[in-house]
Amino acid sequence: MINSMTGFGRTELQTPDGQLQLEVRSVNHRYLDIQFKLPEGFRAIEQELRAIVATRLKRGKIDVSLSFKRLADKPLAGHVNVERTRQIIEQLETIAALVTNPAPIDPATVIRMPGVIEEEEIIPDTLYPAAREALTSAIAQLADNRAREGEKIHAMLESRCAEVITLATSVSERLPEVLTGIRQRLEKKIEALKVQIDNDRLEQELAIIAQKLDVSEELDRLEAHVQEVRNTLTTEEPVGRRLDFLMQELNREANTLGSKSADTETTQAAVDLKVIIEQMREQVQNVE
Incomplete structure (x- = not known):
């Protein structure tokens, strides 16, 4: 199951010395980028807190903010x-x-x-375990948030994959009709010229044209890439970069399909494919 890179978590803990409040936010990023905003007294455990974040999250820009409000009877x-x-x-x-x-x-x-x-502000060492606990709790909230958002992205990508397959199937089914139309147009042009042409030569030219316009390989690769997207969506590891690569491959096949198009319906199908793939790509940018 995929995870989003967008999320939020917040925890408050009451200690004998005062109240700890910790917030963690995440947005999409190419790598794992963790930024801390800590009171000076907590800098001693920043590396430990960083390790807690890196254990649960593998990608995204993570902002962690910790504040401490001392009790009134605890003088500075x-x-x-x-x-x-x-x-x-x-x-x-x-x-x-x-x-x-x-x-x-x-x-x-x-x-x-x-x-x-x-x-x-003197931060006693006794607050360090509370800070770790607060961060662990906030990260768990954020991870749950990212997982729920990931489920929505997963459903959207599955829906778009089905649309890609539907379009590819319709183009594949129309290939014989497209080739027949090309043959008929070529025969009409020859007839209009009122010249005799060798049938073998005509068949040879039609075969060359059919080979140039044949998009069966592109359609097969489209279906293979879609299947790979579906397989990738079921893995437990972060797959954002792999999905991004697959979007590039899908877009390449859609471009080739459009360039080989011999009729308006195939051209429209290629345009529709590119729109769907772009919608998928935008969502994939937020996948961990």
Whole structure:
């Protein structure tokens, strides 16, 4: 069963230190491209989190976003920015020199000024298992989402494969009629010229024309490619690239069919085939 490359998963976990919220999104991509947006304290386990993603997903652009909301009774660690404090005091002293009988500089006032105290988020190691659990849960949601979308793509591709076979069969059934029409048109042209022509030579020319316009090989290859698409859809491994290659092969046969067409109905069938194959190709671009 095929999987889509588009999906979303979200998990929230409450821990003794606060709430973890993790979101993972995926869109189509040629390869597996994983991007993380993590609080600085979780960078130590980024490689472990990356391995969790790579175990479940094989292709797509994956964006993982993790946020941590600390409980109110869990204060942040902080330290004094000495350089910023020195600058503020110097500015206060400059102002004080311009004022008569200035009040002394109050340290309590200085410490409340922006930039004096820098708060630092300390992530305890005890949150790491929760982060792994949150990611595993979100990835499972995303994988289920991708699988459901893959089922829809599978059904659409099966439907289009049936349409390709129907068109190929109709063209194949009309081949004798097309060749008969070519013979009749050629005979009418010869009759209009009012000349005698050797029947053996006529048959030879008709055979050459029939050989040039023969599309039976293209139709056989179309059916073979469609069967390969159907076989590929039933495999468990990621098959997006293989399906993309098969779409190219189907399109090549449709182009050849159109170039060899000897009547309007065959030309229209070739156009319809190309439309169907393009619809399939657009869906295949989103297959893992």
